[in-house]
Every structure is written in structure tokens, then in C-alpha cells.
Amino acid sequence: MTGLVIDDISMRFDLPNGSTVQALQNISLTLEPGELLSVLGPSGCGKTTLLNILAGFLAPTGGQVMLGDRRVTGPSSERGMVFQQGALFEWMNVRRNVDFGPRMKGMAEAERTRITDQLLETVGLGAFKDKAVYELSGGMQQRVALARCLANDPEVILMDEPLGALDALTREKMQGLVLKIWKETGKTVVLITHSVEEALLLGERLIVMAPRPGRIFKEYRLPFAERGVGQDLRDVKKSDGFAETRERADLQDPCSLFAGGVEMADHAPRHHPELAARPLHRGAGRDGGCWGTVVAAERVAAQKGAGMMIIAAPKFQLTDIVVMGIILIGLIGYGIDNLMRIAERKEVPWKKRG
Secondary structure, three states, X not given: OOOXXXXXXXXXXXXXXOOEEEEEEEEEEEEOOOOEEEEEOOOOOOHXXXXXXXXXXXXXXXXXXXXXXXXXXXXXXXXXXXXXOOOOOOOOEHHHHHOHHHHHOOOXXXXXXXXXXXXXXXXXXXXXXXXXXXXXXXXXXXXXXXXHHHHOOOOEEEEEOOOOOOOHHHHHHHHXXXXXXXXXXXXXXXXXXXXXXXXXXXXXXXXXXXXXXXXXXXEEEOOHHHHHOOOOHHHHHHOHHHHHHHHHXXXXXXXXXXXXXXEEEEOOOOOOHHHHOOOOOOOOOOOOOOHHXXXXXXXXXXXXXXXXXXXXXXXXXXXXXXXXXXXXXHXXXXXXXXXXXXXXXXXXXXXXXX
């Protein structure tokens, strides 16, 4: 296997009205074979756009992605994708879903069967190989999607919030499965998540992205993924280092989320030095917020669906204007009602006055 190199990637979207959106700006990153990378950031910072570029679904407007000595120019079986929803073929059973890739490659049936059976045992679905997809729970469908990805033997596994739609217990089991497969297969894994806890647990490397334009702001090296292999993840979460790191996000100073206990490496934008002087993770920026607050909001958005209220909170700070607007509308309505009553009495004098 060979390394994945993201070389100065930028992505600009041209809109029909003539305006543009700079989704990504000058992102550079190198992943060695077998590394587990988690990506965390607020909505709109370009996480999924970056993943789609790595998958070959989008062509960047600047820079390039290299896998070994090969430039990424489109989708390929060397890069497997697992989506938030399973994206399975509903008209096929579990076995046919998993062996779809090898079938398209023309692999012999005996070899396909061997690979499929082995992968289904790995993900704990050996007894469900002939079941229809609609007969499976959400967690089981995600395991099928993961097995289907592995059936192509990709060098890199790309996961776009693959556990976001699962309940808490199923999510925890899937987290353990991801770590197990990462360690047993030696694959390079890039995982996007909105959960701070999951990002800490499923990343030996963690990058935090900042928005508008999307860029890497911080990188962290964490020990928790290695600890989680073969262990009860609840024990890992209870460990001193994990608790100390995670609790800081829930206390009154969320900006200290990743402070202490980990090796840190700055990713100040070398092409935009003015951004390097603008701290996003500690203290207030121009928008009056802090990066830790945004990360905490993303956690709420993923789990409670209310994160956007926190992110958009500054828009609701002008409460007095809103109240005055409501009062003004009420007064106008009251005045119109009285005018209508006066006109009615004048035009219909025989109607009893109320």
C-alpha cells in the first residue's frame, strides 16, 4: 500500500447568479498507509467536499490528490466509500450487495463467495447473507455497507458520518467494529463525524477544520484509537486522558476542548497569514465566538438537532428589534380593525352597534 497525499487542494463552486463559494482553500495533508484520521468541523467547512474530492466524485479547482504515484482523477476501487446511509441495492440480498464490486471486476464465483462469507463473518452478519436489505436494522445495513466497501480491497476507506444515524448502543458497537477492521486490515481510514467524542475515539490523528473558506486549522495526535482496539470502548472513555479531554468541551470553557494531554501541530494557512493571526480555538474572533463553542454546537446538532440554533445565535441577539416589530404589526392590525368598524357603521347604519 502507498500513502495518500493531499497537495494544496482548493475548491470553488460557481453559482448560477455569477457569484462563487470558496468551499476549500489550500489544504495539504499526508497520510501514511494504515493511518486512522478523523475530521471534525462545523457545518459548511467543507468536510464532505474534501471527502468527495478524495473519492474522485469532485475535481478540485486547485491542487491535486495523489495515492502513491497515481493522481486521483475519478472514482476507483482503490478508494472505498461508506455513506451516512447504507446506499445499498434494495433489490439485492445481503450477499449480492457485498459481492457487487468483485462481480463487476469479473472475479470467479468461488473466490467471490469466499471473500463475501469471510467479510460477513467479520462484521457479524454471517447468518444474514441471504436476507433482503429491508429486513435488516439500520446498524446491520451499515455493516453490510462496510463489508461491501472492503470486498473491493481498497487502499483507503472513506467514511462520511457513517454512524450518525444510529442509536447510541448500535453506534458504540459500530465504533468498536471500525477500530477492529482498521487494525486487522491495515487500511488507511478517513472518517468524518460531527461527534466530538467519536472524533477523539476513532482518530489516531484528528484534524479540525475551520469554515469559509474550509481549511485545516489544527491537527492532534491521540492515543485513544490504539487503546480501543480489543478493549471495551466504555473503559477507554472512562480513562483519565479521555475524560480530561472530553470534559473540557462540556464545561464553561468549551474553547479548551483539546487542550492538554495530546501532541499538537498547527496548520496555520501558509497562503493566508492573516488567518494564522486569528485564533479560532481560543478566545473570541471577529464574530465574537470561539471555536470550541462551534464544535460543541456541532455535537448538539448531531445528537439533538438543535446545533444550528447555537451556531446562528448571534442572529437572534437583536431581540428588541424583533419585539418592536411584533408590537408595530399588532398596532397596525388594531388600527385597521377600528377603521373597518367605523366604515361598517357608516355604510350600514341599521346594524346594531357593538
